[in-house]
Amino acid sequence: MSADLIGELQATVASSARVRPRGATTKMRAPANNCATLDMRRLAGVVDYQPTEFVITAWAGTPVAEVQSLLAEHGQYLPFDPLLAERGATLGGTIAANACGPERYRYGGARDFIIGARFIDGNGNLIQGGGKVVKNAAGFDYPKLMVGSLGRLGALVELTFKVFPKPEAYATLRVDGASLDAALALLPKLTNCPYDLNAIDLVIGAASQVAILIRVGGLAAGLPQRMDRVRSLCGGGDIVTGDVEAQLWRDAREFAWVADGMPVVKVPLTPGRIPALDARVSSARRRYSVGGNVAWIATSALDELDATLRSLDLAGLVLLNAPGDPRIGRRVSNAFAERVARALDPQNKFG
Amino acid sequence: MNQAAFLSALQKIFPERRLLTAPAALAAYESDGLTAFRARPLVVVIPETQEEVIRAVKACHEFGAPFVARGSGTSLSGGALPVKEGVVLALNRLNRILKLDPQQRIAVVEPGVVNIEITKAAAPFGLLYAPDPSSQPVCTIGGNVAFNSGGAHCLKYGMTSNHVLGLKVVLPDGEVAELGGDSLESVDADYVGLFSGSEGLFGIALEITVRLLPKPETYRTLLAAYRSLEAAGDAVSSVIASGLLPGALEIMDNLSIQAAEAAVKPGYPLDAAALLIVELEGERAQVEAEWARLKAVIDASRPYLVKVARDDEERMKIWKGRKSAFSAVGRLSPDYIVQDGVVPRRRLGEALAEIEKLSAKWGIRVANVFHAGDGNLHPLIMFDGREPGALRRAEELAGEIIALCIRLGGSITGEHGVGMEKRQYMPRQFSATDMDAMWALRKAIDPLELANRGKVFPEGEAPSLHRVGAHPLEQAGVISRE
Structure with missing residues (x-):
């Protein structure tokens, strides 16, 4: 069949x-x-x-x-x-x-x-x-x-x-109320430490205060000890477990933090480029995910964001809730990509 | 091709001492880690800058000269074998680490940087470059990218291409393209992934952005000795079924154990039919919890001896033995072929039993070391090249092992690449449609077939018209082997 x-x-x-x-x-x-x-x-x-x-x-x-x-x-x-x-x-x-x-x-x-x-x-x-x-x-x-x-x-x-x-158990450390500067100062300590962290997200709240979410997964036996270490590295925070913990990350995957129908843009970047971008998108709901390697920006002002991304030499992809070509921001033509497309799709049927 | 005009064009780019044409100087470049094949190039150039590489590629394109990029020449599949009358670009002097950014956990390096040098440079920051092929003290990152090299830690961390985020490449006509970037994520088709492992057919990487990982806080490494290969294979299945994800799971058979022990004295039990190496790594509390589970699984697998590395020195000794296995086999036999087939893990036992039968049938000794965690076999087929017909017989046995891997649902190569060695087997793993599509891609990127001509595809001109047997270039007298 x-x-x-x-x-x-x-x-x-x-x-x-x-x-x-x-x-x-x-x-x-x-x-x-x-x-x-x-x-x-x-x-x-x-x-x-x-x-x-x-x-x-x-x-x-x-x-x-x-x-x-x-x-x-x-x-x-x-x-x-x-x-x-x-x-x-x-x-x-x-x-x-x-x-x-x-x-x-x-x-x-x-x-x-x-x-x-x-x-x-x-x-x-x-x-x-x-x-x-x-x-x-x-x-x-x-x-x-x-x-x-x-x-x-x-x-x-x-x-x-x-x-x-699959990790047998998960727990999340939630650190609320940090400034973005403070959160970004903490980030390399987290990404470079030898603790096995499953996820690090910075969720930017309404008044631009940041919630840092750090997810840890593994065997249940070692987990409490590991969470204590993450908490002392961060100088405090609340340890969340169980359904509440699972919900935090389900909300991220399903974009529960985004208003219905609002376009959401993915911007790959490195943590060092977050301050310059953040200053330009401060009116949008946003979240820095994957240890500061992805910005998720919810905005209906896509033209404006397109121009912002171009000026910062960043590329973006409108993942949700907008018709048309989803690619915004920097677009560099690339001889390798052109030749690959020519081989796989010579008549440009899929393009 | 007008050779004199071509050489004169190269002389405008390279000073005399970095442009080799004397037969004695060329001899060192005639073959790579697969010494059975040799071919003498017209010229070897030794660029010191990316600009010189680009200019050399442009000159090759202008004169229609085929070229091969070469690092340390450790390819086990003949990937760096020169094209007769072609150009070798020896890239060892492009060995700068251009950037090491511990905060973003990336390094940008030139292709001639030796694999282990990246980890050495990252070590002061508590970081490492994860892919660790056995040849890591000498192999270069450019070759690793071209052949998507693996190593002992691939199950958990993947191969080279899983650690490459961005590439600056020169295409076979001299055009330069930037692929990917420095973020872990991207919003374009994964051209970096396509370029990696393309065996030099798409051009030459000039700059490579790799991701670095934090050095694991702790390691727990054990050796378990078994009376049969099957018992060791079963132990691997039990470890996997227990839900553990070890950093490495390696098996060595008795011949390999003997060879390693003779070469570097790692303290392996000489009477073991099979040795299993399991390594857990990561955060201490997690590893301790995993260790309890692992010990129970290993004990239940009935090894007759278990040795646990008590410190880093003992751990390194265990690994030194394993990583020396290929070269150590040189002590047991004047010549050998290293195979690189992959089978689904659950069929490892079957594959090993078949290899044993084939070994008996041909009367040829085969040592086995393999990455058991990902089903990647490395049979070492021993022969004496001075004996008439011995190489051919060894190759026929190797061919039967490759056919076995395909039959069991695996692959002809896990990490060494197709290169020259396994090109005639590609049409057994891929359909004619697949081969034609790959050929169309090759031709779209390199219409003149200049970049590493003669590799991967069974024959240059018409991939569908494949045949098994002597290499067509060999039949035509263009290349020869000893």
């Missing part, structure tokens, strides 16, 4: 001038005019899962939540912390948008856990890259290329991930 469906999708790509893959549309990209839509949700379900291999393969249209609950039955998880799973995000959309959450801080992002991909290229061919073993150096790394490709290099059909054992 899946073979028939893939054949049908390949035929659509081959016979259309423009195509666009679509998942659960939890993120951006409203369908364009004169453009055939590939409904990837029809290709859903887990294809292969061997818990002792730390590997899972599923069709790209599979809801992330379905994969997560299957993994959880075996004490495993997707360490790159996919976003918007509760809203129905698919694996394919998660990879195409590179939608990783706060906990990608610990072990890495989608690029670090995708090990295989099958996709339909612009010629309508079904291409396999990578494989189903956790270590593999054969062939060009298409699976990584697809991370963040926004569906512009082909339609993802089947994805294989490396997975890890």
